[in-house]
Amino acid sequence: MSMSDHAQLWIVGYGPGLGAALAQRFAQADWNVLALSRRAPAVPMPGTHAVLDVTARDTAQRLAALLAEHGAPRALVYDVGVFRRAPCAATGEDDFRACWEGMALGAFRVAQALLPAMAEAGGGTVIFSGATASRRGGAEFAAFASAKFALRGLAQSLARAWQPRGVHVAHAILDGMIADSARSGQHAARLDPAAIASCYWQLAQQPPGAWTHELDLRGADEPF
Numbered sequence: 001m002s003m004s005d006h007a008q009l010w011i012v013g014y015g016p017g018l019g020a021a022l023a024q025r026f027a028q029a030d031w032n033v034l035a036l037s038r039r040a041p042a043v044p045m046p047g048t049h050a051v052l053d054v055t056a057r058d059t060a061q062r063l064a065a066l067l068a069e070h071g072a073p074r075a076l077v078y079d080v081g082v083f084r085r086a087p088c089a090a091t092g093e094d095d096f097r098a099c100w101e102g103m104a105l106g107a108f109r110v111a112q113a114l115l116p117a118m119a120e121a122g123g124g125t126v127i128f129s130g131a132t133a134s135r136r137g138g139a140e141f142a143a144f145a146s147a148k149f150a151l152r153g154l155a156q157s158l159a160r161a162w163q164p165r166g167v168h169v170a171h172a173i174l175d176g177m178i179a180d181s182a183r184s185g186q187h188a189a190r191l192d193p194a195a196i197a198s199c200y201w202q203l204a205q206q207p208p209g210a211w212t213h214e215l216d217l218r219g220a221d222e223p224f
Contacts, residue, residue: 006030006031006032007031007032007074007075008031008032008033008034008070008071008072008073008074008075009022009023009026009031009032009033009034009047009073009074009075009076009077009204010033010034010036010073010075010076010077010114011023011033011034011035011036011077011079012036012037012052012054012076012077012078012079012080012106012110013036013037013054013078013079013080013081013129014035014036014037014041014045014049014079015037015079015081016041016042016043017178017179017193018079018129018178018193018196018197019035019037019079020041020043020045020193021193021194021196021197022077022079022197022200023035023045023046023047024046024194024197025194025197025198025200025201026075026197026201026204027046027047029201031074031075032047032048033045033046033047033048034047034048034049034050034066034070034073035047035048035049035050036049036050036051036052036066037049037051037052038051038052038053039051048070050066052066054080054101054102054105054106054107054109054110055098055101055102055105055106059106059109059110059113060109060112060113063109063110063113063114064113067113067114067117071121072114072117072118072120072121072124073114073118073124074118074121074124074125074204075124075125075126075127075204076110076114076118076124076125076126076127077126077127077129077200078106078107078110078111078126078127078128078129079129080102080103080106080107081102081103081129082098082099082101082102082103082144082147083099083144084096084098084099084143084144085140085141085144086140086143087139087140088139088140088142091142091143095143096142096143096146098143099143099144099146099147100143100146100147100150102147103147103148103150103151104147104150104151104154107128107151107154108154111126111154111158114126115158115162115167118167119162119165119166119167122166123165123166123167123168124166124167124168124204125167125168125169125170125203125204125206126158126162126167126168126169126170127170127171127172127200127203127204128151128152128154128155128169128170128171128172129172129174130148130151130152130155130171130172130173130174131144131148131173131174131175132173132174132175132176133145133148133149134148134149134151134152134171134173135152135173137149151171152171155169155170155171155213155214156171156213159213163211166208168203168204168206168208168211169213170203170211170212170213170214170215171213171214172196172199172200172203172214172215172216172217173214173215173216173217174191174196174216174217174218175191175216175217175218175222175224176190176191176218176219176222177190177191178190178191178192178193178196179191179192179193190219191217191218191219191222192219195217196217199215199217203215
């Protein structure tokens with residue numbers, strides 16, 4: 001049975017925290033999972049992994065090859081994170097560019113390659129992972145916040161362009177640090193990756209009559 005025989009989740013920027021939790025949650029519902037990252041996962045995961053660097057010039061060609069091999073995803077999560085923290089005066093252009101390329105330009109490249117295919121296949125859900133810095137730029141977050149602001153603006157534009165064609169575009173503001181492992185049943189300032197994955201799953205199940213574009217998630221005792 002090929003991957004195209006089941007609904008697919010593509011995770012761009014797969015990692016051991018949220019990425020792993022997403023793979024597990026969707027696989028539990030019999031979805032196929034394609035994890036995309038620059039390096040292979042260090043531990044086994046449910047699904048398939050493929051190498052993808054969204055900052056590379058051949059990203060479009062690489063995504064076209066993956067589409068030809070696997071078919072269009074029903075759900076797409078863009079979870080690429082490039083973190084740089086320093087006072088603006090001490091932030092180098094390379095660090096600023098790295099944030100922008102990973103979290104803004106990369107998202108644009110992925111959306112440009114995949115959203116038309118998703119619409120043609122009948123629609124689906126695209127979720128971009130934001131952060132506190134998507135709405136508030138701290139004194140030492142010039143590179144990170146500017147890229148997250150750009151990602152949020154891109155998500156808004158894509159929602160207005162593609163939702164009439166059946167593609168639900170959502171932006172999730174993850175307000176706080178994500179825990180390395182879930183702490184079930186406890187109030188915790190750190191975000192629980194399994195709980196985030198559950199919320200992303202719910203976004204992917206929303207009917208067109210009530211689509212969420214933006215939501216914010218935080219641990220119960222995270223100040224805001």
